[in-house]
Amino acid sequence: MAASVVSPDADKARRFRDAALPHLDDAYTLARYLLRSAADADDAVQECYLRAFRHFDGLRGQATKPWLMAILRNVCHAVYAGNARLVFTAETGETQAAPIWREDSDTPEQAMLRRHDSETMRRLIGQLPAEFREVIVLREINDLSYRDIAEVIGAPVGTVMSRLARARSILRTAWLAEG
């Protein structure tokens, strides 16, 4: 019977693999939306996993996914800061986001169905101001709960809810305008 003694390091590596690797696609997806560049996303995810492994011992009983996403978000912000490409102001969305109510002869459902196009949706998400983009991606695509998102972005749940509402109404308006 192979009852081999496992070294603590090997054990840590195994636990890290089991906990963190299943989220690789999720992490890559978030990075793609945050950075809007495949090459930058690649680098950010690799850096994220390096950091995560280094700090894995600090993760005690916490859910892995939000923890990993929080690290990734920090890395992505650092990428942006380094490249000085980010216009990350909390208020930019407010002016852009004024909901334009379109009167439409279609029923609302028909109007929405006309543009049933994931490409369009990807592009529209990409155009969202960063602070709205991250919450909507974390919610809809990474499928985190409000509480987890609050943990990732380090803000109260109320902030998560209002940004999410904002993000969705911008997307809705933009999508209707596409049709």
Add this chain to the structure above:
Amino acid sequence: MTCEESEILLHALLDNELDAGHAREVEAHVAACPRCGVQLSQLRAVHTEMSSPQLRFSAPAGLRARVEATVPAARARVTATPYPMASRRTLLRGFALGSVLSGALAASLMITIMRSDQDQRIMGEVVTAHLRSLQVEHLTDVQTSDQHTVKPWFNGRLDVAPPVVDLTAQGFTLLGGRLDYIDGHAVAAIVYRRRNHVLNLFVAAGAGSEREVKTETVQGFTVKSWSDQGLSFRVVSDINAEELQEFVDRFQAAARQGASL
């Protein structure tokens, strides 16, 4: 409830973040207010579009390899193992190795070790079968939300009659059934959906009588196992452990009710 209040709660409703009481209040308001009704249907369309798998990206193979390389030591074994069925069939019947061997008291220590070793391997296979099912066109052999279609479908394909219950009203939509193989044995896989998560419930013959639910996490997936009336059950999903427990509770309650009819 006012429109202002409902406006933000509509999102929480879509996101399944409201308790039952608030959800009813918002729904009542939406039913009575055309403006909020339109809002909800449009927001729901955005929500639905965003749950499309097309909006997700897969990590490129090169990135995956580099990430793997940053973590030292052995690669994860469970998923990489193919299925050496014949050899294992001689070792196990169903999931219930313990019950077959439990008479062998003299070797009890040995059995304990073996069993946990086997259990771990079977857990790995459960997760592998789940992952396999998520690939295109592998989810169901019989696709229907009608429990009365799924149950007879297993007749003649399996030597057990798995209970199939519809939990749509409780938030777990029955998608259908499938034959799968765990540890070299044909088992029933009953497939449910919770939001955009898939749950696979594997049912096999097993003499175990432990009704106590055991929970394990394998590669980020939660697996809950229990036995009842000569069957062993294992449900696996990536939804959180509480929701999975909710599924187990509801399934057990519904199955018990079904059995007493």
